Amino acid sequence: MSESPVSHEPPIYRRIADGLREAILSGELRDGDRLPGENALMSQHGIARATARQALAVLINEGLAVPKRGSGVYVRRFKPIRRHGSRRLARDQWGQGRAIWESDTRGRPYTVDAVEIVRERAGEEVARVLDTSEVWVRRRRYSVDGRPVQYATSSFPADLVEGSPITRPDTGPGGVYARLGDLGHAPAHFTEEVRARMPMPEEAAALNLPAGTPVIIVLRTAYTIGGKPIELNEMVLDAASYVLQYDFDA
């Protein structure tokens, strides 16, 4: 008697992955707990090594689990930082609103890791948006508790900021936006474009991302009151470390 071929049962590795995911989402396995390893899955289910690996790979690529060399596969945690886009609108008037996701980083400050400030030829997109061919570029990486969570690249029209503190590591009180103000080009308006995708290998390396972790790309453009774009800031965020918040009125 052969099995009914009618209903397409999912493959073994899927069923195993589904079971483990269930255990994680139900809380039966909790943050940091160890999942059954390759050897355990092999003997429990009578499957080959590659099949057990495939099951674990599903959870790893979903970002639910993290493999640790020579040790095991563990349940991953989500404790995001809250990043406020347009904060001022929110706080005073709408302070009673309750956030959906807990955030973990109150008080714990950013550390700026690596700073590079150079004058460069603008890339194609940067040149188009800032309407210039030469830019000053400020690159830096941010960490929280020693773990890198974001890196950012700001570009400024070179002729506009030449000789100003913006071309030097220490920009003084108020940062680059205050200095742009000194130069008569105070930012008055911002737009942020947000997307998400899987990281390129260099991004994964720079942010120490395990598999199954997307990056959020935020492209922020600053405009003067006259509508002139004066800064383009590309931020690459570890998606597992961030919740972005935007507030606005109807």
Place this chain on the structure above:
Amino acid sequence: MSESPVSHEPPIYRRIADGLREAILSGELRDGDRLPGENALMSQHGIARATARQALAVLINEGLAVPKRGSGVYVRRFKPIRRHGSRRLARDQWGQGRAIWESDTRGRPYTVDAVEIVRERAGEEVARVLDTSEVWVRRRRYSVDGRPVQYATSSFPADLVEGSPITRPDTGPGGVYARLGDLGHAPAHFTEEVRARMPMPEEAAALNLPAGTPVIIVLRTAYTIGGKPIELNEMVLDAASYVLQYDFDA
């Protein structure tokens, strides 16, 4: 003579994946082009099947390639929809700003796929935010050109909207926000919380997502002028189909 063991060369599958990625990013392989298949990689590099598969899996999990059963592995494309968070601030005064990412969906309208409107007990988070235990829930899925790109779940305090058109499929002109206004609870303020992660299997199925595609989760809360939360809308977006745009003033 054994090889120098000093520098950790990346494994074979990584080197192959790196080569293919390079070809994709450089434009040598373009949108929709076919990548060398498993058999081609095996013979070209003298490797086993599993190793060739592993190389292709890297690109697939990075969202750069999509496998097609019985056909091949193809370069993937990125043609996002632009979703405006706080549009009104932007258009009139800052219309001259140029967007970074092209968007593809001008004019092509959303299709609403599946609609479900039910009264339910509120989940834990929803109950906390809306401060109620019973809610009316509106679920729907949006498609563009027949491809699903988003689904959304809106919750309203049940006692507040009971008997109104919000509990029925056709909400009339202006939609649910206009009806909330009729009820004396016009939304005056919004906050959106944005995060990204890999999809759960049901999400991947509902949005028809290939591997390597994150979802963007947008949690939008609407408040009355009095600061009372009156709607909680959870949107799940195909990250490969969207760019979110937010505008705000300094």
Place this chain on the structure above:
DNA sequence: AAGTGGTCTAGACCACTCA
């Protein structure tokens, strides 16, 4: 030293696509 995940080989059968 024992156990873990990371890489790799050499096979096999299947369902699917495409000409």
Place this chain on the structure above:
DNA sequence: GAGTGGTCTAGACCACTTA
């Protein structure tokens, strides 16, 4: 019908972690 990707077995050696 030939070729493709999807699943699976049964081995192997390695680097790494943990005790």
